[in-house]
Amino acid sequence: xxxxxxxxxxxxxxxxxxxxxxxxxxxxxxxxxxxxxxxxxxxxxxxxxxxxxxxxxxxxxxxxxxxxxxxxxxxxxxxxxxxxxxxxxxxxxxxxxxxxxxxxxxxxxxxxxxxxxxxxxxxxxxxxxxxxxxxxxxxxxxxxxxxxxxxxxxxxxxxxxxxxxxxxxxxxxxxxxxxxxxxxxxxxxxxxxxxxxxxxxxxxxxxxxxxxxxxxxxxxxxxxxxxxxxxxxxxxxxxxxxxxxxxxxxxxxxxxxxxxxxxxxxxxxxxxxxxxxxxxxxxxxxxxxxxxxxxxxxxxxxxxxxxxxxxxxxxxxxxxxxxxxxxxxxxxxxxxxxxxxxxxxxxxxxxxxxxxxxxxxxxxxxxxxxxxxxxxxxxxxxxxxxxxxxxxxxxxxxxxxxxxxxxxxxxxxxxxxxxxxxxxxxxxxxxxxxxxxxxxxxxxxxxxxxxxxxxxxxxxxxxxxxxxxxxxxxxxxxxxxxxxxxxxxxxxxxxxxxxxxxxxxxxxxxxxxxxxxxxxxxxxxxxxxxxxxxxxxxxxxxxxxxxxxxxxxxxxxxxxxxxxxxxxxxxxxxxxxxxxxxxxxxxxxxxxxxxxxxxxxxxxxxxxxxxxxxxxxxxxxxxxxxxxxxxxxxxxxxxxxxxxxxxxxxxxxxxxxxxxxxxxxxxxxxxxxxxxxxxxxxxxxxxxxxxxxxxxxxxxxxxxxxxxxxx
Amino acid sequence: xxxxxxxxxxxxxxxxxxxxxxxxxxxxxxxxxxxxxxxxxxxxxxxxxxxxxxxxxxxxxxxxxxxxxxxxxxxxxxxxxxxxxxxxxxxxxxxxxxxxxxxxxxxxxxxxxxxxxxxxxxxxxxxxxxx
Numbered sequence: 001x002x003x004x005x006x007x008x009x010x011x012x013x014x015x016x017x018x019x020x021x022x023x024x025x026x027x028x029x030x031x032x033x034x035x036x037x038x039x040x041x042x043x044x045x046x047x048x049x050x051x052x053x054x055x056x057x058x059x060x061x062x063x064x065x066x067x068x069x070x071x072x073x074x075x076x077x078x079x080x081x082x083x084x085x086x087x088x089x090x091x092x093x094x095x096x097x098x099x100x101x102x103x104x105x106x107x108x109x110x111x112x113x114x115x116x117x118x119x120x121x122x123x124x125x126x127x128x129x130x131x132x133x134x135x136x137x138x139x140x141x142x143x144x145x146x147x148x149x150x151x152x153x154x155x156x157x158x159x160x161x162x163x164x165x166x167x168x169x170x171x172x173x174x175x176x177x178x179x180x181x182x183x184x185x186x187x188x189x190x191x192x193x194x195x196x197x198x199x200x201x202x203x204x205x206x207x208x209x210x211x212x213x214x215x216x217x218x219x220x221x222x223x224x225x226x227x228x229x230x231x232x233x234x235x236x237x238x239x240x241x242x243x244x245x246x247x248x249x250x251x252x253x254x255x256x257x258x259x260x261x262x263x264x265x266x267x268x269x270x271x272x273x274x275x276x277x278x279x280x281x282x283x284x285x286x287x288x289x290x291x292x293x294x295x296x297x298x299x300x301x302x303x304x305x306x307x308x309x310x311x312x313x314x315x316x317x318x319x320x321x322x323x324x325x326x327x328x329x330x331x332x333x334x335x336x337x338x339x340x341x342x343x344x345x346x347x348x349x350x351x352x353x354x355x356x357x358x359x360x361x362x363x364x365x366x367x368x369x370x371x372x373x374x375x376x377x378x379x380x381x382x383x384x385x386x387x388x389x390x391x392x393x394x395x396x397x398x399x400x401x402x403x404x405x406x407x408x409x410x411x412x413x414x415x416x417x418x419x420x421x422x423x424x425x426x427x428x429x430x431x432x433x434x435x436x437x438x439x440x441x442x443x444x445x446x447x448x449x450x451x452x453x454x455x456x457x458x459x460x461x462x463x464x465x466x467x468x469x470x471x472x473x474x475x476x477x478x479x480x481x482x483x484x485x486x487x488x489x490x491x492x493x494x495x496x497x498x499x500x501x502x503x504x505x506x507x508x509x510x511x512x513x514x515x516x517x518x519x520x521x522x523x524x525x526x527x528x529x530x531x532x533x534x535x536x537x538x539x540x541x542x543x544x545x546x547x548x549x550x551x552x553x554x555x556x557x558x559x560x561x562x563x564x565x566x567x568x569x570x571x572x573x574x575x576x577x578x579x580x581x582x583x584x585x586x587x588x589x590x591x592x593x594x595x596x597x598x599x600x601x602x603x604x605x606x607x608x609x610x611x612x613x614x615x616x617x618x619x620x621x622x623x624x625x626x627x628x629x630x631x632x633x634x635x636x637x638x639x640x641x642x643x644x645x646x647x648x649x650x651x652x653x654x655x656x657x658x659x660x661x662x663x664x665x666x667x668x669x670x671x672x673x674x675x676x677x678x679x680x681x682x683x684x685x686x687x688x689x690x691x692x693x694x695x696x697x698x699x700x701x702x703x704x705x706x707x708x709x710x711x
Numbered sequence: 712x713x714x715x716x717x718x719x720x721x722x723x724x725x726x727x728x729x730x731x732x733x734x735x736x737x738x739x740x741x742x743x744x745x746x747x748x749x750x751x752x753x754x755x756x757x758x759x760x761x762x763x764x765x766x767x768x769x770x771x772x773x774x775x776x777x778x779x780x781x782x783x784x785x786x787x788x789x790x791x792x793x794x795x796x797x798x799x800x801x802x803x804x805x806x807x808x809x810x811x812x813x814x815x816x817x818x819x820x821x822x823x824x825x826x827x828x829x830x831x832x833x834x835x836x837x838x839x840x841x842x
Contacts, residue, residue: 086797241796260802328797
């Protein structure tokens with residue numbers, strides 16, 4: 001029966017001390033168990049919080065044989081000790097960890113919205129959900145009353161724009177109370193594909209609208225719906241600047257005021273995040289030939305000027321509203337389009353507020369599919385969000401299918417009549433609706449690029465090598481939106497990334513290709529050691545990466561290591577010490593991350609992957625995979641070959657492509673060796689015993705596991 | 712409404728204004744809890760800078776929780792109940808006239824009461840009518 005209470009749990013909310021509530025809320029949906037688990041000092045010491053806690057719980061919950069849709073799989077949502085402070089920009093993030101349906105390995109996402117801070121102030125450092133319900137449920141956590149309820153949600157809609165608004169209305173006592181509610185939800189698309197994502201809401205008091213941020217990558221929403229969760233709702237009233245009960249508030253305030261002032265003075269001169277958000281990257285990437293166009297074949301397009309931040313700024317983004325996804329984020333990059341009238345599909349004619357559009361979404365759903373129409377971007381963005389689909393994977397799937405269609409590898413018989421030519425926005429949207437319904441070609445395409453490739457191979461007997469070269473996935477996850485062909489360091493950044501090719505682990509293109517700051521293999525290996533580790537830290541703490549380097553101090557260029565933004569690294573040391581009362585150095589900050597980073601790598605190994613062979617990219621990530629790509633930039637590639645000493649006189653494009661490929665693949669192998677060595681891994685990409693000992697993660701099961709892979 | 716204006720050349724740095732202000736706002740005599748601040752002019756032999764709110768209202772749109780508002784008398788005020796203590800308004804104040812204290816959740820801000828002017832022995836601050 002809808003609305004029926006299936007389980008209730010009453011508790012005394014723990015008071016947050018120095019950034020920790022000290023407890024985890026554990027729910028098993030198979031038998032409706034609800035209980036608390038202690039957050040131990042050892043957990044804090046070794047895994048800190050956020051992604052670290054998520055990986056630790058998941059490690060203990062699953063075996064090497066566990067599949068994503070087994071009841072043992074978990075979804076863990078956790079902020080981290082810094083999460084929830086209101087003073088420093090970007091401090092409300094949640095890490096989401098689960099076994100991914102796309103990769104079979106642990107997936108981590110770092111998502112905004114109010115969920116993680118309100119969860120902590122309700123007395124929980126982490127939420128750990130295991131098991132599978134036999135009917136749709138809503139989990140409601142009331143942090144003021146100290147009550148957790150699991151309700152039957154059979155009659156509730158699945159799609160986020162309906163559900164998050166309905167539940168915000170239902171659980172808030174008044175309009176004023178809505179900001180104390182955050183909803184995690186997904187949608188119908190997550191039920192019928194493997195690319196489902198999670199939306200995390202917050203209430204925008206000025207727009208009077210429910211807004212959503214996404215834990216986008218790797219199918220977390222698919223796991224969520226497989227467990228029959230429609231929504232998780234947290235309610236907590238009473239957030240102040242002291243809710244995290246920090247040890248030394250002055251340290252936090254001083255860092256925060258420095259950054260607020262920097263943003264006030266410099267953002268308008270630097271990235272204009274407050275004005276246009278990440279959309280500013282569309283024009284930058286197009287100018288540097290780095291914007292994925294038509295399934296990553298090209299890096300720019302003359303029509304890209306139709307989807308730049310200028311267009312969104314002038315025609316679509318609503319301005320002068322607080323576009324932060326947690327209190328105190330003066331960088332405020334979360335742009336939105338108000339009163340958008342939906343043009344297609346089941347919600348045609350509705351007027352909606354769309355959280356649109358981020359750079360990644362614009363590049364994926366539009367440029368990568370050869371579509372240059374801003375209203376299509378908003379439409380696709382709206383539907384991906386409400387259906388619970390990852391825009392990056394969606395754009396990759398459509399781009400890949402379109403290329404296969406244009407090359408004659410697939411036809412209308414395979415696509416169910418869809419004319420999947422580059423630029424066909426109607427066909428892309430139709431495919432999106434099919435994915436959500438689990439019908440037609442959408443049902444196959446919704447399995448992701450890797451499985452779509454396997455399907456096409458089986459159905460058509462196409463050239464397997466070509467298909468691998470042009471299918472932009474590694475470890476089963478689709479590549480995020482940067483062309484890495486001319487940056488060896490970025491190729492590694494994508495290929496070695498623990499969860500799969502997402503740029504949050506390493507974004508080195510400008511350092512490498514544009515500014516030439518890391519010319520040698522050793523330099524690149526150092527960068528691919530330092531940055532992935534440093535960037536992991538944000539997801540242990542409940543922090544956003546953007547206020548680290550999307551705003552820099554005026555004198556940053558004068559520092560010894562400008563690409564590290566030393567002043568902001570010091571801010572983070574101050575924040576951690578200010579919250580926890582500890583006294584770490586920046587070296588110890590890195591050690592916290594390095595430990596979790598290596599643990600995640602070893603977790604991949606536990607799941608039967610995590611070795612060198614799984615770090616191999618499709619060739620298109622390294623260079624021109626087809627004749628069209630080579631010839632479109634023939635001058636560049638010819639010049640490179642000549643400089644390398646190749647005799648290209650009278651050679652055909654195919655011959656030159658073979659030379660370039662041989663060279664680039666050998667470079668990638670050398671890079672792999674150098675990076676593994678720097679990270680303390682063996683040649684097979686497995687951390688050595690010495691490395692795990694140094695990091696203090698030499699638990700018996702870890703040692704036993706990696707021992708099998710030592711040379 | 713009347714706002715506080717200054718003639719820094721008349722300021723002797725006695726700090727009476729800050730004592731008076733903190734008394735009105737927080738019932739303590741503590742310059743660190745004052746909404747007007749007198750600071751020695753950096754790099755100069757002598758002289759003081761006076762930082763005080765002119766009620767321009769630019770902070771109103773900066774606030775994401777609608778805690779800052781224009782009161783009926785024209786003064787820009789903070790609703791302490793709504794404020795989450797994020798201090799974006801402090802960093803974005805063009806007059807650098809909003810302040811923080813670790814024991815106080817909301818920013819410390821002038822309410823245009825005139826207590827500082829009454830306490831000033833030299834006339835370095837005064838009230839002036841503003842539209």
